[in-house]
Amino acid sequence: MPLFQVSTRIQYGLRALAYLASKEGPASAAEIAGAEGIPGKYLEGILGQLTASGLLRSERGKNGGYRLSLPAAELTVLSIVEALEGEIRPTECAAGPGACDHDLACLPRRFWLGLKTAVDEYLSSRTLLDVIDPAS
Amino acid sequence: MPLFQVSTRIQYGLRALAYLASKEGPASAAEIAGAEGIPGKYLEGILGQLTASGLLRSERGKNGGYRLSLPAAELTVLSIVEALEGEIRPTECAAGPGACDHDLACLPRRFWLGLKTAVDEYLSSRTLLDVIDPAS
């Protein structure tokens, strides 16, 4: 029912990254899951997705685990969200012309695109560091 | 999959209100549905909800229909969204303490509340008039 809802997938992902950012060295999925109270197998999938998107680097085997592939200060929340849910798109017809029987100048569409811009600006102007730093 | 998705409910509602704003006198659900290409029975429910929320006034019977209960310039989009989908709440635990095992200072939660604030600001600073006026 919400206009925008932050899925558990994104919440878990962000918390896992926050955990990794405030720790030295790699952490396994099980470790993060235990520390954050997240279902382990579920988190595995999320971390795998973040790895595939290049936000994390993974190492298998003993003493393996995940680590950030970038400093927290260079990791925008927008990139995290897009890695987990793809591009943010407020409406179907925002994708391009032809998706809808209206024309390009459709005013409601413009309005929703403006909302997307506002959200994108918020998300791209904050980094993982901002999220874990109380001073923000 | 989207972080925020504008449901057809809201899109239809906004378009119906835009139609009413740019017209003299009342319009029936069937008329709006025909003009905007919206499923009639579905729109009925949406308009009923807007009426219950006080945004529309309705008259039954012949020559009845719906009309805005406020000038378009005084109707914020936020009020429309809240009428149709309730209060915007990014996460479950944003509702208050106790919804989650974290504490009030939980940083991710603060971050999401900041996003809600940004969205609320965008939506409450635009009125229905802004949506239908190309000059905006």
Place this chain on the structure above:
DNA sequence: CAGTATTCCTACCTGAATACTAGGATAATA
């Protein structure tokens, strides 16, 4: 008063998505 146009109310249906769970294959280390 009969007919017609309209809102209003309740119930139901369907496909898709979210939020998992389960079981194991693959790889790296010790």
Place this chain on the structure above:
DNA sequence: TATTATCCTAGTATTCAGGTAGGAATACTG
């Protein structure tokens, strides 16, 4: 070779969006 991890594929439960369907209540019109 035993252990610890990631990686891969599949399945399931629940919820919700997006409708459909049918009719009851109400108001105007001739």
